[in-house]
Amino acid sequence: MPAITLEEAIDGPSHLHDNQPYDYLIVGAGFAGSVIAERLAAGLGQNVLLIDRREHIAGNAYDCKDAAGIMIHRYGPHIFHTNAQRIVDYLSQFTEWRPYEHRVLASVDEHLVPIPINLTTLNELFGLSMNEEQAQAFLASRAEPVANIRTSEDVVINQIGRELYEKFFRGYTRKQWGLDPSELDRSVTSRVPTRTNTDDRYFTDTFQMMPAQGYTHMFEQMLDHSRIDLLLATDFNVVRDRVQYKQLIYCGPIDEFFDHCFGKLPYRSLRFQHETLPQTQLQDVAVVNFPDPAVPHTRITEYKHLTGQIHAHTSISYEFPCAEGEPYYPIPRPENAELYKRYNTLADNTPGVTFLGRLGTYKYYNMDQVVGQALALYQRIEAELQGNPRAVKLEAG
């Protein structure tokens, strides 16, 4: 992974020294861009220039040590979970793993209770001692059936009724998205299950673990290839007409690529406030959620739970959702999906460029899904290069 300068990139692949164009320019060194860069270089011998406008690799999964030497995730907690063995196999070439099952507590009515809502949550919040069957009946008696489930509000009220919806979902969602759940696609709250047993794991995937030496280290191993030149702190606009390349893979925001010609695709952003505290531990689990609308942050993350690091101090981050800033979350509303479709059609009619990743395809994807999307693109390119274009559909998972 030679890290190079813009002048060197203009001269072409650094291992050739002969002004050849790059086979691929890849924009964005997050999961999408880095996985496809690795595959094209190592699998197909392609010369790749991978760029990022940030001064580091790993995209939003970037982790680093703070001033006290405690490993933190600069862009909020990233927990790896997947059901796909092939994704684990692929990433395991570049990292060892630390077993980790994620647990989250919610601060509600002066209680700290498990979220997703489970038997413990219900018993603690309502001062009851129900068993699983009783909890099922309890929820069924509160559920308010919604005939046509369209929005995020419908999903929750249909399942658990208005009181629990107000306590756990309404305030949190309004803070997180700047919209009422009644204005958001059903997919947002559908992701959060409700349980009547005592399972308090946030995810139930087969594989739940963290890269043993962190995400950035895993990316360093992935990109450690002589055919991958890496140019950081450089925006695509700077290299666009100055570097020679045959094909472009773009993992930045698709609307930005087309100069917002149909208007801006809305994204939700986040502000992180990182703090190091002079104590070994702040909270019992990695993440505590704050659904209360009067509290400005949505959650507090304590990173040592994720990394297992032993340290006399601890590091945390507060998360404040906001409208302006880095594009983090595509906002799932029908009109945004329509707008994205227009950009996607334009993309289909723009030769030489492929859009990839969460920003390139304007969809909330977990890390494993983005890896799956990049590997699917690789299969398609491999088939085309081998003169055997199979219809490999570009999709996640």
Ligand SMILES: Cc1cc2nc3c(=O)[nH]c(=O)nc-3n(C[C@H](O)[C@H](O)[C@H](O)COP(=O)(O)OP(=O)(O)OC[C@H]3O[C@@H](n4cnc5c(N)ncnc54)[C@H](O)[C@@H]3O)c2cc1C
């Ligand atoms: C707060 C938060 C928490 C998350 N938690 C989890 C989790 O627990 N588990 C999970 O599986 N997933 C999680 N995710 C999702 C995860 O971050 C994404 O799936 C993953 O980062 C997507 O990878 P990507 O390469 O598509 O995008 P990114 O990681 O965003 O990478 C895109 C890169 O492109 C660069 N770029 C954009 N435009 C340009 C340009 N014009 N020129 C140069 N560079 C450019 C950006 O700087 C960025 O580095 C979380 C996301 C967020 C925001």
